[in-house]
Amino acid sequence: MNIEAERLAREPDALGELFVACQAQLERMVGFRLDRRLRGRIDVADVLQEAFLEISRRIHEYVARPEVRFYVWVRQITYQVLLGIHRRHLSLKRDANQEVKLRAKPSWDGTSISMVRALCGQHTSPSAAAVREEEIEQLGQSLKSMDAVDREVLALRHFEHLSNNEVAESLSLSVTATSNRYVRAVGRLSELMQTAGITR
16 A cells, blocks of 8 residues: 555545645646637636546545555546546537637547647747648647557656656556657657657
């Protein structure tokens, strides 16, 4: 049993304090993963509030079987809650699009979309991004062509700032395999960004 699980077994009320300690990382994760179509109606704080309620309901599961670090478990629950929010709200396409005007939804998967948004937000002005929409779409399609696990390792390490050990636990990989995949993914991302004309 790890330190957090031992403390929760002794002090069930400590959950709030432990959750607050994870809050900055969780905010980064939700900010990275939240579909931009929902940004006019869903706030990061709303997601974390719903996640905390679900974590509180299921904390006995973690105390009984703390198989991963506390943050990894909390992140997994929060991500599941976020996916549920996406399913609920994006089924109401008309309402969501009335609040947030968007282009047609890209065909790439959610992680690729989040990565492109983060990369272009970091390296491209909004006006330039609009002009280079075709290149951005190309980068998204290229990211989707990456190995799905490599892409997720890259997202967790580079954009969510998880440690290598946390990524390994999140994806049920060995620490060595996670390191190797990260190095490979960083090299591949650099190639894709150069091809799309996005420089660091």
